[in-house]
Amino acid sequence: MDRIPSVDLKDFLSGDPNRKQKFINEIGKAYEDIGFVALKGHFLDDALVDELYSEVKNFFDLPVEKKREYEIEGIGGQRGYISFGKESAKGKKEGDLKEFWHFGQYVEDDEERRKEYPENVEVKELPKFNEVGKKAYRKLEETAKYVLRALALHVGLEETYFDNYIHNGNSILRPIHYPPILEEPENAVRAAAHGDINLITLLMGAQGRGLQVQNHKGEWIDAIAEPDELMINVGDMLSRHTNNKLKSTIHRVVNPPRELWGTSRYSIPFFMHPVSEMKLDVLESCIDENNPKQYDDITAGEFLDERLRDLGLKK
Known part of the structure; x- marks a missing residue:
């Protein structure tokens, strides 16, 4: 490949059984073959997307010392600001050339669940930043729910399983924010080759070159979405749960050609995670004589904790 x-989510939501099945077949095959799809028909409208990018750029334009006021120690980078170069891919010592917000x-x-998570961090200088972030979060979460419903049906589960x-x-x-590159990077790229931790990732900002995906032959191919598409890929949790039937594909964000080093790149992924107690044990429907069980039993919370340590975000 x-x-x-x-694929177009409107097919799944159409009420027409044939269009719905067409979507399930298409997204299922894509996730078995390459682990990525470009999705039209999602719930984000253009106005919200523009507003979110505007607020995000306003935040990253703040002085570094101001941004660092929002970097919260002791929570594994799960909320607020994470400064430039702090995250590295598993097994790589060089930090990625990026700064980000969570x-x-x-x-x-659910009061007990609220206590489990760190609180979201409010940016005092930008009154709309948090409000717009929350709206986008909700729309992406809703989109992800229907993608997972299609995947549940594809692997033989009840539609609302997830x-x-x-x-x-x-x-x-x-x-x-991937800032302009000011000097020759020493063995560092904007985001080194990695697989995502979670169930699925919905990525805004995959227009234009930069994001690359590794196919089964080991070749790197450009992943470029149309302006109205989200790029959506399988994460390691879902790959593990389905015994690698749905593939979590290695991907990276490469540095631009030297003539574009002076430009910033922005992208906004939504990492869909389950509740921490979800069992990621391999599904019975994904085990057969040709595909024996490949993974030990683990919960989503245990798996996340393990990976945050690998990434250097948690000690």
Whole structure:
């Protein structure tokens, strides 16, 4: 496969059983073949997208010392600001050439769950930043719910199998700023090759070159979305849960050509996580004589904790 397939969520939501099944087949095949799709028909409208990018740029334009006031120690980078070069890919000592922010879950109906998560961090200088972030978070979470419903059907589960696991899940919205490159990077790229930790990732800002995906032959292919598309990929939790039937694909963000070093890049992934107690044990429907069980049993919370340590975000 040398390109990322495109699918339209409106097919799944159409009420037409044939269009719904077409979407399930297309997204299922894409996730078995390459682990990525470009998705049209999501719930983000253009005005909200423009507003979010405007607020995100306003935040990253603040002075470094002001941004660092929002860097919260002791929570593994789960909320607020994470400064430039702090995160590195698993097994890589060089930090990625990026700074980012984390919006987390807005728990509204479960006091115990609210206590489990760090609180979201309010940016005093930008009164609309948090409000717009929350709106986008909700729309991406809703989009992700329907993608997971299609995938549940694809692997032989009941359609709403994931719904209770993702309600109040530990999902993260991460606006990223890749600043201009000012000098020859020493063995560092904007985001080194990695797989995502979570169930699925919904990425805003994959227009234009930069994001690359590794296909099964080990070749790197450009993943470029149309302006009205989100790039959505399988994360390690879902890959593990489905015994690698749905593939978590290694991807990276490469540095631009030297003539574009002076430009910033922004992208905004939404990492869909379940609640921490979800069991990621391999599904029975994904085990057969040709595909024996490949993973030990683990919960989502245990797996996340393990990976945050690998990334250097948690000691």
